[in-house]
Amino acid sequence: MSFIKTAVALSAGLLFSGLAQAHPKLLSSTPAEGAEGAAPAKIELHFSENLITKFSGAKLVMTAMPGMSAHAPMAMAARVSGSDDPKTMVITPNAPLTAGTYQVQWRAVSSDTHPITGNVTFKVK
Structure with missing residues (x-):
């Protein structure tokens, strides 16, 4: 019995570790985080x-x-698509886009179906 319990626990561990690796991570962006241009x-x-x-x-x-220090965040119309x-x-x-600071607030879902969120900020001169 002990062998079967060990085998089940090992299999479950491998399954869950594989799922954890399926979370999408932001590798890069264009423009890059903190870019100005x-x-x-x-x-x-x-x-x-x-x-x-x-x-x-x-x-x-x-x-x-x-020139507008009290500027409230303003949503910009944009189309989001795959590639x-x-x-x-x-x-x-x-x-x-006009001069200012922008933030892309993203939500990414891959095969594990767990949503991951984050943001990228850049400046337009």
């Missing part, structure tokens, strides 16, 4: 796992505007 036509988020686009998504928010690379999420603003 020209307004991007699109923002790309590159993850460690294939995304389930139906359950993944992002919001683009302007968090600061030059030819199933590990990449693309956020395309509906209009060119």
